[in-house]
Amino acid sequence: MxxxxxxxxxxxxxxxxxxxxxxxxxxxxxxxxxxxxxxxGYEQDLRELVNGALFESESRDMVVVRNIELYSLCEHHLLPFIGKAHVAYIPTGRVLGLSKVARIVDMYARRLQIQENLTQQIAHAIYSTTDASGVAVVIEAQHLCMRMRGVEKQGSEMQTSAMLGSFEQSDGQRQEFMRAVFRA
Incomplete structure (x- = not known):
């Protein structure tokens, strides 16, 4: 045993x-x-996960991957939080294989977490891996520690964001990202 x-x-x-x-x-x-x-996720390594899936590209336009489902465990109560991540980056000569964006989300989500740190970890991993000029990540999640115990608020949802590089510096890029993610 x-x-x-x-x-x-x-x-x-x-x-x-x-x-x-x-x-x-x-x-x-x-x-x-x-x-x-x-x-x-504790057993995974970012470099091994990416495994060279960076491809030369002349694209300088925003790459957005929306609605990447995620499942994680709250480090405070060991209860699940379930949601979706929206990730964007501005390439500077290289793009990341599409599935690798989702795999990076999973690698960090599959650890004991708080959503605020998870958001930052994903953003920094993509930023350092791609050498992008900017990275943006928004996570929306429902926390069972908030729904099943404590205040028991069934409709509650948490949203966190991380903006790095050009997304941090440019209101226009941030707004373009938010429009792409939260299309009306």
Whole structure:
């Protein structure tokens, strides 16, 4: 039995349940496997993930990838937050393979997180990987720690943003990004 499985068995017992009853017998194993999957971002490396998927391009126009679904775990309560990321960058001679943008989002989301840090981590990873003149990231998410416990506000949604380089300096670029993401 793995260390993680032992801890889950202990948690089940501490909650007052019988960890060896039929319905819970394999739960520590399944929970450990699920948590390992949900936190696999710790085992990933940005350079290995990108794997050279940077391609020469003369494009200097904004590249926007909208509605990248994400799932993460709140580092305060270990409860999920679920949402979508919108990512943009201004290339300077190289573009990033499209799937790599989503993989970068996943790599950082698959860690114990707070949404504010997740947004910054994605932005800085794309900025450093692409040498873009600017990067913008907006994340919209629903937090189960806010919906299932505490204040229990079902309709609440959190939005965070990170603007780097030209997006930080140019109101026009920021507005163009926001219009592309939040089309009316």
């Amino acid at each position: 793995s260390e993680l499985q032992k801890h889950y068995k202990g948690i089940i017992a501490a909650l007052g349940e019988n960890p060896v009853r039929e319905g819970l017998l394999d739960t520590p194993k399944r929970a450990a496997k699920a948590m390992s999957y949900l936190c696999q």
